[in-house]
Amino acid sequence: MRISMQLRYDGDIVAAAEQVAELERAGLDLIWVPEAYGHDAPSFMGFIAARTRRVEIGSGIMSVYTRTPALLAMTATGVDALSGGRAHLGLGTSGPRVVEGLHGVPYREPVARTRETIAVLRAFWRREKPVTYEGRVHRLPLPPGEGGGTGLGTAMKLLAAPVRPAVPVWVAALGPRNVRMTAEVADGWLPMFFDPERYDEVWGDDLRAGAARRDPDLGPLRISTGGLLAIGPxxxxxxxxxxxxxxxxxxxxxxxxxxxxxxxxxxxxxxxxxxxxxxxxxxxxxxxxxxxxxxxxxxxxxLCGPEGYVKDRVAAYRAAGVTELQVVPVPQEGQTEAGLLSRLKELCG
Incomplete structure (x- = not known):
């Protein structure tokens, strides 16, 4: 099980981004860069890429309502190039308060929008031919007369490709339909407030239903989740x-x-x-x-308690299928964040 964290944005975000290099040396495998309605994520993803060599860098998360699939594909392609193939694209739907209140975009068909966005992203990354797509939400090129368009658009390919065949796409999902879709088409899942003992009774049926329709070429669904981490008496x-x-x-x-x-x-x-x-x-x-x-x-x-207790919690997350344990380190007296991550790395095996 690998170790991930979310970049802190409640203080000096530049200093937090600079610290990622130290956390990388301590064993951090994946840093998630938040967006919410503060700083944009890609700016800091590129900043971190320039200051690190190994740690993988994901958006955690960007809303599918705030960017077109083409722009998301271009952004992920750019960060992947800057980082030498270390980018991850974390997506979500946010909610109507932010989507309609901040962005002025109608909050419609969130599950269909996410599913179609992922399909279009992968079509752009394949770069086999100009991308055409006919969905409920996305249509490329835009048909004549739709949305006041001119009808002069033509199918296009991206000029650049990711370092890898495709950037891993993660989805932040909690509702049944969204979790089912995530298990079917996404590379990874970003659930919040995950209880490893109760997750199956809440999400198990939806995860299994989605997995039954999953393309085997995608491999197993990855899961990044966790919570506060503190180790000590x-x-x-x-x-x-x-x-x-x-x-x-x-x-x-x-x-x-x-x-x-x-x-x-x-x-x-x-x-x-x-x-x-x-x-x-x-x-x-x-x-x-x-x-x-x-x-x-x-x-x-x-995950807060004596070392033996935390080791048991780590085992519970592993048993629940978590692949990237996502923690918020809370150092105790005499500890540092880097030291705490290093010890967790040992407990994860």
Missing amino acids: DAARARELARAQLALFIGGMGAVGHNYYYDLVCRYGYRAQAEAVARLFRAGDRAGAAAAIPAELLEATT
Whole structure:
């Protein structure tokens, strides 16, 4: 099992990107560069590519509503070239609040859009012939009269190709239909708040249904997920740091009735607690919302405790099929992030 992290963007993101080289030496295999609605991901992916030699670099994530498939293909191709074949393309749909509020794009058919985007990406990367595509969401070239177009567009190929035949495409998915599609067509899956003991009862049927339709040439689905990492006699206390993030995502991400994270926690069996968190968060009581997060959920979605306990958690993630354990290091007294990653690398085998 390999080690991955998300680049921190809640402080000096340039300093965080500079630190990736040190973490690379400590054993980091894959860095995910977030985008959300702050800095764009590709700028920092290129910045990291220039300062590292081995670590792989993924977008974690870019929304399929904010760029055309051609631009996504070109961006991934560029980062792959700059990094010598180390790029990964993490995609997702975000939600209507961001897609319509920030980008002014209708939030329609998210699963179909993601599926078609992946198909068009791979068609561009093959570079066998000019790309034509007729889907529910994407049509290339644009037909005459559609969307006010001129009808003068012609099918085209990209001028450049990735270093590899194709850049691995990962999808951030939580809902049943999206998870099923991800298991069928994506190279990798980016689930959030993953409970290795309960994932099968929540996603197992959808993962198996998608896998049954999967092209064998894609190979097994890769999974990158995890949580806060702290190792030491008193490290279990570090998981309390996850309360605020869980409260934000359960109570503040997405519109009422359209929140994937809230729905996930309910499917884990914490409906009453999720309702309390959402109610308190929407009322402006963020501290109360954080306090309402169940301790069992905190423990299930983090790796914080003595070394033997963390080793058991690593084994649980491996047994659940996780291929890239994604962690947020929380160094204890006398530790560094690099040292903590190095020790985790040993525990992962």
